[in-house]
Amino acid sequence: MSTVVRHEHAHHFESAEQEFSAAKMGMWLFLVTEILLFSGIFVAYTVFKNLYPEMWSEASKQLDWKLGAVNTVVLITSSFTMAMAVRAAQTNERGENKGKIVGLLAATILLAGAFLVVKYFEYSHKLHVGTLPGEHYFFPGIQAANAHIFFGIYFLATGLHGIHVVIGMSILFWVLLRARKGHFYNQYYTPVELGGLYWHLVDLIWIYLFPLLYLV
Amino acid sequence: MSASNSDTHAHAHGGNYFEAARGLKSWLITLDHKRIGVMYLFWVIAAFLFGGLLALGVRLELWAPGETIMSADTYNRFFTLHGLVMVFLFIIPGIPAALGNFVLPLQLGAKDVAFPRLNLLSFYIYVVGTCMALYSTIAGGVDTGWTFYTPYSATTGGSVVMMTLSAFILGFSSILTGLNFIVTVHKMRAPGMSWYRMPLLIWALYATSIIQVMATPVLGITLLLLAMERALGIGIFDPALGGDPVLFQHFFWFYSHPAVYIMILPGMGVVSELIATFSRKRIFGYRSIAFSSLAIAIISFLVWGHHMFVSGQSVYAGMIFSFLTFLVAIPSAIKVFNWTATLYQGSISMQTPMIWAFSFLILFTIGGLTGLFLGTLGTDVHLHDTYFVVAHFHYVMMGGTVMAFFGGVHYWWPKIFGRMYNEALAKISAVLVFVGFNVTFFTQFVLGTRGMPRRYYNYLPEFETLHKVSTMGVLIIGLGVTIMVLYLAKSLLSGEKAVANPWGAKTLEWTHAASPPVLHNFDETPVVEEPPYHYPAPGEESRPTKVPA
Amino acid sequence: MSQHDHDGSHAHSHFVPPAKAYWGVFGGLLFLTVVTVAVSRVDLGPFNMLVAMGVATVKALLVGLIFMQLRWDEKLNGTVFGFGLIFVALFFIFTLADIFSRGYVDPVTDNHYLARDQVRALEKDVEKARGGVKYEVGRPSDELPPNEVAPPAPPPAPATEGAAPGSEGAAPAPEGAAPADGAAPAPEGAAPADGAAPAQP
Numbered sequence: 001m002s003t004v005v006r007h008e009h010a011h012h013f014e015s016a017e018q019e020f021s022a023a024k025m026g027m028w029l030f031l032v033t034e035i036l037l038f039s040g041i042f043v044a045y046t047v048f049k050n051l052y053p054e055m056w057s058e059a060s061k062q063l064d065w066k067l068g069a070v071n072t073v074v075l076i077t078s079s080f081t082m083a084m085a086v087r088a089a090q091t092n093e094r095g096e097n098k099g100k101i102v103g104l105l106a107a108t109i110l111l112a113g114a115f116l117v118v119k120y121f122e123y124s125h126k127l128h129v130g131t132l133p134g135e136h137y138f139f140p141g142i143q144a145a146n147a148h149i150f151f152g153i154y155f156l157a158t159g160l161h162g163i164h165v166v167i168g169m170s171i172l173f174w175v176l177l178r179a180r181k182g183h184f185y186n187q188y189y190t191p192v193e194l195g196g197l198y199w200h201l202v203d204l205i206w207i208y209l210f211p212l213l214y215l216v
Numbered sequence: 217m218s219a220s221n222s223d224t225h226a227h228a229h230g231g232n233y234f235e236a237a238r239g240l241k242s243w244l245i246t247l248d249h250k251r252i253g254v255m256y257l258f259w260v261i262a263a264f265l266f267g268g269l270l271a272l273g274v275r276l277e278l279w280a281p282g283e284t285i286m287s288a289d290t291y292n293r294f295f296t297l298h299g300l301v302m303v304f305l306f307i308i309p310g311i312p313a314a315l316g317n318f319v320l321p322l323q324l325g326a327k328d329v330a331f332p333r334l335n336l337l338s339f340y341i342y343v344v345g346t347c348m349a350l351y352s353t354i355a356g357g358v359d360t361g362w363t364f365y366t367p368y369s370a371t372t373g374g375s376v377v378m379m380t381l382s383a384f385i386l387g388f389s390s391i392l393t394g395l396n397f398i399v400t401v402h403k404m405r406a407p408g409m410s411w412y413r414m415p416l417l418i419w420a421l422y423a424t425s426i427i428q429v430m431a432t433p434v435l436g437i438t439l440l441l442l443a444m445e446r447a448l449g450i451g452i453f454d455p456a457l458g459g460d461p462v463l464f465q466h467f468f469w470f471y472s473h474p475a476v477y478i479m480i481l482p483g484m485g486v487v488s489e490l491i492a493t494f495s496r497k498r499i500f501g502y503r504s505i506a507f508s509s510l511a512i513a514i515i516s517f518l519v520w521g522h523h524m525f526v527s528g529q530s531v532y533a534g535m536i537f538s539f540l541t542f543l544v545a546i547p548s549a550i551k552v553f554n555w556t557a558t559l560y561q562g563s564i565s566m567q568t569p570m571i572w573a574f575s576f577l578i579l580f581t582i583g584g585l586t587g588l589f590l591g592t593l594g595t596d597v598h599l600h601d602t603y604f605v606v607a608h609f610h611y612v613m614m615g616g617t618v619m620a621f622f623g624g625v626h627y628w629w630p631k632i633f634g635r636m637y638n639e640a641l642a643k644i645s646a647v648l649v650f651v652g653f654n655v656t657f658f659t660q661f662v663l664g665t666r667g668m669p670r671r672y673y674n675y676l677p678e679f680e681t682l683h684k685v686s687t688m689g690v691l692i693i694g695l696g697v698t699i700m701v702l703y704l705a706k707s708l709l710s711g712e713k714a715v716a717n718p719w720g721a722k723t724l725e726w727t728h729a730a731s732p733p734v735l736h737n738f739d740e741t742p743v744v745e746e747p748p749y750h751y752p753a754p755g756e757e758s759r760p761t762k763v764p765a
Numbered sequence: 766m767s768q769h770d771h772d773g774s775h776a777h778s779h780f781v782p783p784a785k786a787y788w789g790v791f792g793g794l795l796f797l798t799v800v801t802v803a804v805s806r807v808d809l810g811p812f813n814m815l816v817a818m819g820v821a822t823v824k825a826l827l828v829g830l831i832f833m834q835l836r837w838d839e840k841l842n843g844t845v846f847g848f849g850l851i852f853v854a855l856f857f858i859f860t861l862a863d864i865f866s867r868g869y870v871d872p873v874t875d876n877h878y879l880a881r882d883q884v885r886a887l888e889k890d891v892e893k894a895r896g897g898v899k900y901e902v903g904r905p906s907d908e909l910p911p912n913e914v915a916p917p918a919p920p921p922a923p924a925t926e927g928a929a930p931g932s933e934g935a936a937p938a939p940e941g942a943a944p945a946d947g948a949a950p951a952p953e954g955a956a957p958a959d960g961a962a963p964a965q966p
Contacts, residue, residue: 011736012326018404021839022399022404025839025845026330026395028846029399029845030395031849032430032846039853039856040467047860047861051460051864069802073798077791079794080794087781087784087787133448134457135449135457146451146457148458152444152451153452156441156444160440200828207828210801211805216817430852521863529863530865536862
């Protein structure tokens with residue numbers, strides 16, 4: 001509990017500082033690619049919302065905004081625990097924060113799981129009533145035409161986001177295992193930091209998805 | 217020659233990167249950017265040969281009207297696969313991932329790229345993507361053309377989903393390479409290697425990487441949507457379901473137009489190296505060439521609609537895209553003029569890489585200028601989807617990038633493998649490819665302006681002569697490439713040993729590293745004290761390259 | 766970067782944000798979530814969207830600047846991120862610029878018509894012909910009452926296959942879905958699934 005495993009920087013770097021700074025820049029570039037990946041869905045969203053405005057608001061009302069709001073709160077909280085986990089690693093000198101890092105990471109992963117559980121209930125409801133993408137759509141309650149497009153985009157956006165949640169959970173779990181071994185301290189916490197950045201991005205995308213899908 | 221001192225210098229510490237470890241396993245798990253580059257090199261050359269054979273098939277079928285050697289369906293699959301293999305498996309990874317991987321850290325004076333593990337991962341992703349592409353050709357084939365236009369691609373048979381997923385996967389590989397290069401350029405430069413001391417290849421690769429990182433994810437989502445369209449019928453691109461097929465073209469070209477510059481920019485970088493080295497002259501307009509690479513990268517994102525002039529796109533969008541398209545001509549022309557100015561009063565040596573560089577200059581200029589015809593709204597309505605377009609992009613992609621790629625391969629061959637090749641045969645091969653290329657594709661400009669549509673299986677009898685000429689051109693190219701493969705293979709087996717700097721070049725990989733380089737590239741980190749290509753100015757006496765004590 | 770002197774202790778001199786900042790942002794994010802939900806319950810017309818996006822952007826800024834520490838980070842990382850957003854903007858601007866200005870130019874009057882307006886005009890015409898019954902392009906065609914007047918052919922074809930999504934064929938009816946608006950189900954045989962032009966009497 002009271003010791004940490006010292007980190008040696010890789011041979012092709014001059015210093016740990018250079019290694020950290022390079023890793024972080026790489027992560028930010030990666031996050032940019034994620035944003036651009038999602039931008040395609042956002043563009044499609046804008047196009048079809050404007051082509052079929054009435055259908056869009058009618059279809060959006062079929063989503064349960066309460067569940068969406070609950071999930072928003074869950075993700076925001078997980079982002080907060082994640083930020084605190086990074087902070088705990090940054091201030092960890094001799095391993096005194098190890099329990100805190102592990103605990104906060106575990107909380108983040110649990111909240112991510114809670115998010116997925118809520119999503120599961122939402123999805124199964126839709127499977128049941130037929131608010132589904134494309135040719136699988138069979139919901140009778142929407143007057144306007146082409147509602148299957150809204151649900152196509154809904155499932156794509158939330159599905160892709162959900163996959164990112166799962167990936168984020170696995171990354172954070174790996175970070176957690178390493179944190180238990182005492183790998184992270186104030187001189188070396190790159191994986192915690194990068195995992196955190198990834199997780200905040202997942203939150204960031206949801207911050208936009210929530211009002212766009214549930215509240216229009 | 218300045219080479220000899222650094223040669224002994226590097227060899228003092230023994231084994232090169234081939235000798236550092238032995239056995240298949242040492243290659244499969246290597247993190248060395250040089251080995252990864254070499255593995256890429258063999259793989260992309262194989263892809264090029266495969267794609268070339270497909271092109272040969274297409275051309276042979278077009279030898280005469282009607283069925284010649286294959287059915288119409290097979291023909292559709294052949295040209296689709298030719299496009300996909302050449303674009304995704306050869307040209308996009310060709311210069312950056314194969315040559316760039318090897319050269320970039322060396323030119324920066326770094327021991328490796330910033331993320332060696334990601335580098336290896338990107339190679340394996342590329343291999344998996346290749347296998348998926350090959351599998352999808354066996355399992356049904358794809359006949360959509362490499363552009364996958366909807367709604368046809370959403371309804372046709374064959375294994376379109378597998379092929380789109382393969383391109384999706386290959387996109388990841390490309391992103392990882394680009395990301396790696398950007399961080400490497402920012403964070404791994406040797407002491408003294410300021411931005412304006414970087415060789416122009418680095419600037420070009422940097423600009424390329426920006427496009428790879430910013431554009432490729434959109435290809436990912438596009439292909440994902442297409443796969444969903446086929447799997448679930450989500451209807452986003454299907455007019456019968458309330459969707460918009462032209463939206464697919466927007467998505468596709470947001471990536472694929474910048475991707476055209478992923479293909480050509482590294483070629484421009486290689487040519488900058490070749491022209492400076494073989495003219496023995498400081499490059500003219502270093503900063504203009506460097507910044508024109510970045511300008512091309514940015515402008516490339518603003519012009520994609522010029523592929524869609526006749527798709528039903530809004531006339532206003534068409535006008536804006538047409539106007540912006542002409543802007544690309546400016547940085548491209550800046551480069552060509554600066555290269556030409558570098559040649560002026562240079563002491564030019566016509567060694568093999570330089571022959572390729574000249575081929576590039578001539579063919580790329582023709583390709584670029586014919587692009588302006590196609591960027592003009594009215595003219596494009598006439599030329600759209602004719603052989604003129606085919607000829608145009610082959611002049612840029614093959615006449616430009618492939619010439620630069622082979623120029624680069626011949627230039628860095630001694631550095632990569634430590635052996636020379638047969639110079640006479642190499643020159644013959646380069647000239648054959650140049651001649652064959654023009655016979656093949658200049659004919660197609662004529663075919664196109666006379667109204668021969670691209671991708672057609674059959675044609676009117678009046679086009680027969682020109683088609684025959686074009687097909688003969690391919691055979692000449694094939695002969696040239698065959699000779700090349702043979703003498704390069706011979707060089708690998710029994711080529712004469714290369715010295716560290718056979719060309720008298722000025723960049724770090726020649727002046728400070730052995731041929732082939734040692735495991736960590738340099739025995740000690742080089743310190744850069746000169747601007748790039750610091751050849752003696754006219755009148756100045758020749759002086760040896762500085763080697764740190 | 767690579768020329769940084771470092772004194773052997775390889776010390777990271779990274780700023781560690783105070784925990785208070787994180788708590789503050791957490792509270793702010795929760796508050797803004799309540800705001801955005803509350804506003805969406807009130808009908809403000811187009812301003813609903815504006816407010817929702819505005820609030821989301823403030824939230825995103827909070828997460829980016831504080832949680833992701835961009836405020837204290839090397840400038841380069843923020844630049845990278847901002848640069849990415851520029852490309853997202855380009856994607857939006859050019860795609861939407863086409864989609865929402867699409868249409869055709871009348872060769873005689875030189876006027877430019879938007880495809881969307883054409884479709885709306887077409888719908889109005891049909892509505893009039895049907896005596897005020899609402900008609901929407903893309904509506905499953907089996908909702909058309911029998912003996913329906915065929916909707917007029919769209920005005921001189923815009924050379925745009927995708928310009929008027931849905932105008933050339935109604936969306937296939939979901940299987941077995943009864944029209945929910947109470948319209949009488951179409952009699953058998955009067956519901957060609959693929960055409961907006963039912964048989965003339």
